[in-house]
Amino acid sequence: MASPEPFKAPIGTRDILPPESGRWTRLLAEFAQVMHLAGYGFIQTPMFEDIAVFRPVGEGTDVVSKEMYDFFDKGERHLALRPEGTASVVRAFNQHHPNVPWKVWYAGPNFRYEKPQAGRFRQHHQLGAECIGVSDPDIDVELMVLLWDFFCTIGLSGLRLSINSIGDLETRHGYYEHLRAYLDARRDSLDPEDRRKIDQHPMRVLDSKRPDTREAIADAPTLLDVMSGVSRAHFERVRNGLAAAGVPFEIEPRLVRGLDYYTHTVFEIQSPALESAQSAIGGGGRYDGLAEALGGKAAPGTGFAAGIERILLACDAEGVFAEKGVHLDAFVVDLGDGSAARDVSAGLRRAGLSVDRAFDARSPKAQMKAANRSGARFALIIGEDELAAGMVTLKDLRSDVQQELVPRENLADELRKRLS
């Protein structure tokens, strides 16, 4: 043994193997289709960035302050594995100056140094989409509808869409003073952890799940009460749009979200089917100040991200989007030295059929077992007799139909005939 202990995947990461991985590729394909129909192009950004790219996510947020995987490279550059997708996309927007509206979708891993638990990993994967350069509230609606429809496409139901508006910066500053005064007056009854948030980001106190805090702030003023006319109109247009699309939603005045760059619309989709504490399978919002915060020209933006692991967990809980067995058209059983299997499988693949075969000249019985296990529709048996006659024995593995001899040269056509 080369090493006394076999290596394991690092804590909080996991291997996604077949057949489970088949769901991932199907999920990605479905998502790509949904986004394609709405004019979004695929974008891939690096998995690591200059750490400063993620600063606007929020110095006071856990994602930035304690969960970042950061490191110095050999050139002393301070880099970080991306903890979320939006900042990178906006950085790319600033760098390349594409025409607006710039509509892109992405899929890939994010990294957060957290303690793993149900639906939470150190490397997790998200699907997401962003539209940069559009202030129109209709784009907020478009994105929410797309995400909602995507979830419906894969079979999820009973989801809950919560929306809120956290207003523009002016509105929020005014509200912060108001809210701080309210919270200060109740400081003593708040949980110590929450007390610390009052100065940094008072709205996040509203989001607290701690019982003490919840009780103390039951009648806290909401931002919706003091919102500016512009914000109010934006939010109203969003609500009307969702209603027109037939997407059910609820207004959740306490919904804040953990990232600092949001303005106006924020939303979250939860799956009540998930028993675990992490029921949010997707979320997003508008981030009108982010491009500028990253050193670019001011540009409005909206987007969402959804966690693949959690989506799949929700699918399991609802019993939808199940794993599919591998599909093969045929499996070649070669009773000789394997040359026939080699040549026939290569030929059929070139003809567009999915074909596998056995190796190592195993016994007929073993090869038939392998054929059965492969999930192939037909076994193609080639022994001495077939070889001499230029034929192939074709056996339907999914029914008890009598096996038959077909000419080797017409094999692809004969198979296709029986597969259709």
Next chain:
RNA sequence: GUGACCGUAGCUCAGCCAGGUUAGAGCGCCAGGUUGUGGCCCUGGAGGUCGGGGGUUCAAGUCCCCUCGGUCACCCCA
């Protein structure tokens, strides 16, 4: 980072609480029954440093400590 529970074959687990001959089962895998035929059945086989290290003991999978890993919860988030 804090807390709780759990690590025995590829997988799911029994054995631990009352330490004591070669550590078991089901499924999976391999081979044979069927000298060229899968799925059902029968028979046999391979596969385990009982997560790792230390301690107690004549003796540790079993008791104690540490450590690593897993699971779940808090915080926070997808």
